Amino acid sequence: QVQLVESGGGLVQAGGSLRLSCAASGRTSSMYAMAWFRQAPGKEREFVGVVTWSSGRPLYGDSVKGRFTIFRDNAKDTASLQMNSLVPEDTAVYYCAADRYRSSRSPTDYDYWGQGTQVTVSS
DSSP states (O other): OEEEEEEOOEEEETTOOEEEEEEEEESGGGOOEEEEEEEOTTSOOEEEEEEETTTOOEEEOTTTTTTEEEEEETTTTEEEEEEOSOOGGGOEEEEEEEESSOOOSOGGGOSEEOOOEEEEEEO
16 A cells, blocks of 8 residues: 655745645555646646656646656655646646556546645646
8 A cells, every 4th residue: 555645735826836746655656657637626636747756757747748848756755736826727736646556547547535625726
């Protein structure tokens, strides 16, 4: 089992920045990738980005490419999501997720989830 805890959400004005963190514990050696998803009210869960745990290679969703960056720290078992140039459409609950086998854009592929952290971007 892997446990994930997100932190760093909050309220920010459009154009601002926030950094989210996801701390993993438990059998972290079994993780292949850690991803970020987000879900706005009434919408499906959307892929934000994923990082392969061993190589650190990231992939991003089209809506955040060029604005968001994922970092991972293997020694601390944490992954961070740096969000810049935020817009109101980025408002959502942000979740981190971990998978043992693949680096996927689909939320149904992920075995472990954090509780989520709210990000609100005001116009």
